[in-house]
Amino acid sequence: MSALLSISGLHVSYKAVPAVSGVDLDVREGEVRVILGSNGAGKTTIIKAILGLVKPLKGSIRFRDQELTRLPPHRIHQGGISWVPEGRQLWGTLTVLDNLKMGAFSEPDEAAVMERIEAMFERFPRLRERRFQVAGSLSGGEQQMVAIARALVSRPKLILMDEPSLGLAPMVVRDVFALVKEINRMGISILMVEQNARQALKVADWAYLLEVGRMVESGRAAEIAAKESVREIFLGGRA
């Protein structure tokens, strides 16, 4: 099967400092793939390069047979890629409802957008209660629900998730990973960046290990989880 997203030879630098040096990565239709790596390994940079928020030095990013590296971010989004950013990044001064409406900005039909948002409220009743509250006033877990719902309302083919479990209570973390599974069952592919390797490897089909801007390992999630080196670094050395 051909890849939905295909990155090859990606190089990204900030000023003169290389952040990502020659990364290859694929996501196939219907898969969950995870990029593991410590702080500063370049995980978020890869996500931002896919979204068009940073311009790569060289390399190619293809999504459904279209080259993304020369497209502006709004066109990339319209092509079917959505985003759950690190630390949620909601529009804190906008209401929950307006955050969700912004998630589907590319759809001009207001009635269609409201229908999708209604479906989100069915799934996350808590958000319906809070729809007229500004998003900044919600708890961390609720904010993550808004961030995920916001990513879904545009009906994307691929969702990029940047540290979805960061800063959440352990109970909520479990919910978030269950939700990743659920979204994937809806037929949406997911590329996730995580520091919580143990949980991430449970939901992922395939995993990549990133170290200082380079891919050092890649393989089936179960195989990666079994590797001695990975367990030492990411799983605290315990089984």
Next chain:
Amino acid sequence: MDLFLQQLLNGLIIGSTYAVVALGFALVFTVLRVINFAHPDIFMTGMFAGLLAGVHISDNFLVVVAAGALGAGAVGLALERAVLRPLRGKDILMTLLGTLGVAIMLQNGMAALMSPDPVAYPQALPQIPLLTGTISLSSLQVVNVTISVLILAGVSYYVRMTRYGRATRAIAERPDLASAFGVDVNRVSQISVVLASAMGGVAAVSVGLLYGSAWAFVGLLYGLKAFTCMLVAGNRYFEGVMVVSLALGVVEAMVTGYFSSSLRDAVAFFVLIVILYFRPNGLFGSYTV
């Protein structure tokens, strides 16, 4: 008491124009993170566009107002395409100097083209005294304040209730995020600059009609005060900018009525500076550069 009511009325009328100009500053700043120093002179250009249409085409009120909107809107469009967009992402000083350069060009260009002195404005509407006696109010004052209020209400509606208005607020808070969720930031920037300019142009026409003259340097009168109102209110809530602008108009009118018109600006700016000293981000909060 009559003096108080009279000055309150006068203050709200002048303040409503400050509010329109201040809102133009705020709209452009929040979306583009640029202080558009050319904004007051785009206001002035709208005033002269109305004047020229009134003299050469028709002195019908709607023609004059439309000319003000179109003239100022066109200058806004040109400014966005020729100066603001090419300088986006560059050093903020370059954009500041760019808009300042356009401001000087517009001012002196208009002074050379028309006159450095005030020019008589076409009488598109009759000046009818509505109230006489202890409190006076004219039809043109009512028209002036009505136009401003309609503009303010329109902008409020646009920003709160429409799809592009929502995108405007989204860009104001997190521009990268907005673009990653499908918003063409260039397009919204353009809409914002043109909208800010066109509404300034309409307000300028109503000021021209009210005082019966247009002046190439009128931007200086309104620009500095409106800009300060935006700083004092903070740019986060447009309604806050409106309230502060109206309040400034009233303070000015009261100082003029009870003390002296020569103290007007001194007192007004003193109050604004004191507020900024204690609330450097403005009364209602600001987005920063």
